[in-house]
Amino acid sequence: VKAAQRGRIRLRVTGGVQGVGFRPHVYRLALRYRLGGLVGNDSEGVFIEVEGSDLDLSLFKNALQAEAPPAADIQRLSEQTMSVAGQTEFRIIVSESNGIPRVAVSPDLHCCRECREEIANPTNRRFGYPFTNCTNCGPRYTIIGELPYDRASTTMRSFTMCGDCAGEYQDPADRRFHAQPNACPACGPRLSLSLTAIVESLRRGEILAVKGVGGYHLVCDARREATVARLRRGKNRLSKPFAVMVQDLEAARRLAFVNQHQAELLDGSSRPVVLLQSRGVLPDAVAPGLSTVGLMLCYTPLHYLLFSEGAPDALVMTSANQSGLPIAAEEREATSQLRGLVDRFVHHDRSIEVPCDDSVVRSFRGQTLPLRRSRGYAPFPIELPFIVPPTLAVGGQMKGTLCLGRGKQGVLSQHLGELENLQTLHYFQHVMEHLKQLYQLTPRLVCADPHPNYLSSRWARESGLPLVEVQHHHAHLASCMAENGLGRDSMALGIILDGSGYGEDRTVWGGEILRGGYRGIERLAHLKAVPLPGGDRAVKEPWRMALSHLWSAGLEWPSEIPPVRHANQRELPLSALKIQLENQINTVPTSSMGRLFDAVASLLGVCQEVEYEAQAAVLLEQVADHAETGSYCFGPGFDPGPVWEAIITDLAGQTSPGAISMRFHRAVAKTLGALAREHHEGLPVALSGGVFQNCLLLELVVAELEAHGIAFLTHRQVPPNDGGLSLGQLMVGVVRYQEEGGTVCA
Ligand code: ZN
Numbered sequence: 252v253k254a255a256q257r258g259r260i261r262l263r264v265t266g267g268v269q270g271v272g273f274r275p276h277v278y279r280l281a282l283r284y285r286l287g288g289l290v291g292n293d294s295e296g297v298f299i300e301v302e303g304s305d306l307d308l309s310l311f312k313n314a315l316q317a318e319a320p321p322a323a324d325i326q327r328l329s330e331q332t333m334s335v336a337g338q339t340e341f342r343i344i345v346s347e348s349n350g351i352p353r354v355a356v357s358p359d360l361h362c363c364r365e366c367r368e369e370i371a372n373p374t375n376r377r378f379g380y381p382f383t384n385c386t387n388c389g390p391r392y393t394i395i396g397e398l399p400y401d402r403a404s405t406t407m408r409s410f411t412m413c414g415d416c417a418g419e420y421q422d423p424a425d426r427r428f429h430a431q432p433n434a435c436p437a438c439g440p441r442l443s444l445s446l447t448a449i450v451e452s453l454r455r456g457e458i459l460a461v462k463g464v465g466g467y468h469l470v471c472d473a474r475r476e477a478t479v480a481r482l483r484r485g486k487n488r489l490s491k492p493f494a495v496m497v498q499d500l501e502a503a504r505r506l507a508f509v510n511q512h513q514a515e516l517l518d519g520s521s522r523p524v525v526l527l528q529s530r531g532v533l534p535d536a537v538a539p540g541l542s543t544v545g546l547m548l549c550y551t552p553l554h555y556l557l558f559s560e561g562a563p564d565a566l567v568m569t570s571a572n573q574s575g576l577p578i579a580a581e582e583r584e585a586t587s588q589l590r591g592l593v594d595r596f597v598h599h600d601r602s603i604e605v606p607c608d609d610s611v612v613r614s615f616r617g618q619t620l621p622l623r624r625s626r627g628y629a630p631f632p633i634e635l636p637f638i639v640p641p642t643l644a645v646g647g648q649m650k651g652t653l654c655l656g657r658g659k660q661g662v663l664s665q666h667l668g669e670l671e672n673l674q675t676l677h678y679f680q681h682v683m684e685h686l687k688q689l690y691q692l693t694p695r696l697v698c699a700d701p702h703p704n705y706l707s708s709r710w711a712r713e714s715g716l717p718l719v720e721v722q723h724h725h726a727h728l729a730s731c732m733a734e735n736g737l738g739r740d741s742m743a744l745g746i747i748l749d750g751s752g753y754g755e756d757r758t759v760w761g762g763e764i765l766r767g768g769y770r771g772i773e774r775l776a777h778l779k780a781v782p783l784p785g786g787d788r789a790v791k792e793p794w795r796m797a798l799s800h801l802w803s804a805g806l807e808w809p810s811e812i813p814p815v816r817h818a819n820q821r822e823l824p825l826s827a828l829k830i831q832l833e834n835q836i837n838t839v840p841t842s843s844m845g846r847l848f849d850a851v852a853s854l855l856g857v858c859q860e861v862e863y864e865a866q867a868a869v870l871l872e873q874v875a876d877h878a879e880t881g882s883y884c885f886g887p888g889f890d891p892g893p894v895w896e897a898i899i900t901d902l903a904g905q906t907s908p909g910a911i912s913m914r915f916h917r918a919v920a921k922t923l924g925a926l927a928r929e930h931h932e933g934l935p936v937a938l939s940g941g942v943f944q945n946c947l948l949l950e951l952v953v954a955e956l957e958a959h960g961i962a963f964l965t966h967r968q969v970p971p972n973d974g975g976l977s978l979g980q981l982m983v984g985v986v987r988y989q990e991e992g993g994t995v996c997a
């Protein structure tokens with residue numbers, strides 16, 4: 252009777268299921284439910300064949316998903332009935348390496364609870380060992396050279412496992428079965444300095460360069476004002492905020508306000524830096540002038556050990572690099588770049604295959620708003636809405652990323668920094684070669700920004716591959732459409748707001764209302780253009796933009812307004828700027844919304860010169876008085892002139908900068924709402940571009956759209972800023988190339 256109830260099924264699991272402990276998970280469940288069969292990895296993911304009683308099979312299927320390892324990401328589970336083979340044993344099949352890998356390489360995973368317990372347990376052989384890991388946790392992307400994911404293809408190949416470790420590695424019932432970076436104090440990597448010495452040094456107020464998973468961090472006690480200030484001077488970074496690492500949520504809550512979703516982000520498996528409202532208990536030098544603080548929780552065993560050994564409860568933890576250079580990953584780079592800046596180096600001997608910075612996110616309405624998608628997320632693919640041939644998209648210039656596409660996967664690289672010099676270009680090339688190797692992908696097509704001077708674009712033009720240039724804001728629109736799953740023929744209305752992008756008319760765009768899809772766009776409206784005086788200087792010095800905007804609006808430059816006071820104090824010649832504007836010397840028209848925010852920030856005296864991208868806009872968002880209900884009005888043709896007149900009047904009438912900022916934000920949102928109503932024609936409205944890192948503006952715009960029942964799309968997987976550009980380039984590039992008659996074999 253029982254024999255009649257037996258069955259055999261074949262299951263296929265795709266998604267992030269390799270390098271995350273999935274096969275041992277399957278094995279343990281097969282033992283639990285007395286099933287015979289097999290499990291293996293192949294180029295598509297994990298395949299399973301199980302046979303047993305119908306009841307046990309259904310319990311197995313439930314548990315397969317319900318108890319999946321924390322780092323696993325099951326995207327698809329398909330089932331096929333097979334004929335019973337009478338198999339009672341369960342086997343794990345060794346990796347097949349033939350075929351094209353379509354599996355996702357796992358991001359680096361934060362130290363799991365079981366490993367944490369081991370390193371804290373004095374009777375465990377891994378007590379105090381900072382390189383402890385298992386199949387559920389540890390480094391992945393940053394140590395893997397190629398697929399399939401085996402120890403020999405990682406930078407752990409130079410360490411030979413001791414008997415104990417090898418035993419764990421070979422035991423299918425062990426948590427470390429096939430844990431490729433498996434190591435212990437007897438056989439694995441070592442630190443160059445003892446934990447006690449590191450902790451003492453931090454407590455003395457020293458600055459350390461500590462090698463981590465994706466590269467070196469500069470680390471010091473975040474509560475010591477003088478130390479943090481010394482770090483700023485050494486790094487020549489006066490105002491860009493430093494991230495702070497804490498031990499747990501409780502420690503995070505002592506420093507900042509943390510809501511439910513923010514807690515999930517902090518405590519989740521990706522461990523990004525989360526921007527939070529600060530409680531103001533850390534010295535201003537950590538995030539000068541800001542009411543926010545970027546916090547992240549511990550993620551490597553070393554971090555946990557530092558705190559349990561008595562390190563200060565809040566540590567500055569910032570990428571170790573000199574301004575403009577990529578994060579230092581190896582001892583030689585670190586010592587040559589950072590000598591003189593740090594008091595001590597902490598190296599280790601596990602090499603980093605590819606460097607990776609920490610990720611940065613905000614929480615918006617209970618959803619992730621990525622600002623920098625890097626460690627913990629990369630290189631996990633974005634699921635694309637349609638199939639693409641092997642294609643490379645090289646991104647922009649600021650916040651560089653590249654994207655490799657094939658099939659329905661878009662592999663977005665980690666954050667590469669500002670592609671402005673040879674070092675970052677080398678980093679870009681290294682990451683590209685690494686990802687090509689990992690995914691065994693040879694691009695047949697390259698997509699780039701049409702900007703004449705972007706290094707990434709120049710690289711693409713010289714690559715010898717068929718090239719499609721994708722207008723900057725079109726790429727922003729497409730990236731937002733793609734991550735929201737809009738198909739090949741979809742259309743949307745794009746509200747694309749950013750600092751700058753090369754426009755079809757060779758002017759600088761950045762406040763754009765676009766209608767279109769992947770095939771093309773129509774520029775329906777844009778912020779009325781004003782001269783951008785002196786290109787780069789106008790970006791770095793918002794006071795110039797303020798005066799350009801006032802001049803364009805036909806307004807005077809009264810001597811008491813902050814931008815004029817600033818110029819006078821610095822003895823900067825205002826008359827020269829006026830001549831420049833009047834005669835259009837070295838000026839180019841710009842419709843940039845980012846520059847409009849800069850200009851308003853300057854006029855309010857919030858910021859006259861910026862050190863990092865979007866600094867003025869960040870300060871303007873922060874200063875806004877949320878209790879203020881008023882608004883300004885743009886003129887017809889999205890003309891900011893009337894807004895400027897109103898602000899000048901308000902300033903003269905002693906209205907607070909907070910109220911003015913709020914009225915300005917609301918005016919932008921109301922105008923965008925009106926433009927959306929006028930142009931959407933039933934299409935969803937996609938909100939993209941770096942200006943949408945501003946959650947106040949995002950909230951106000953979303954509220955406008957909701958009030959009129961207009962569907963909208965926002966970013967949750969890739970940044971709205973130029974970090975998401977490569978994904979959009981990929982989608983547009985493929986469609987355009989195929990439709991213009993270029994054929995690319997899949
Ligand atoms: Zn673990």
Ligand code: ZN
Nearest residue numbers: 413416435438
């Ligand atoms: Zn060992």
Ligand code: FE
Nearest residue numbers: 749751752973
């Ligand atoms: Fe942009």
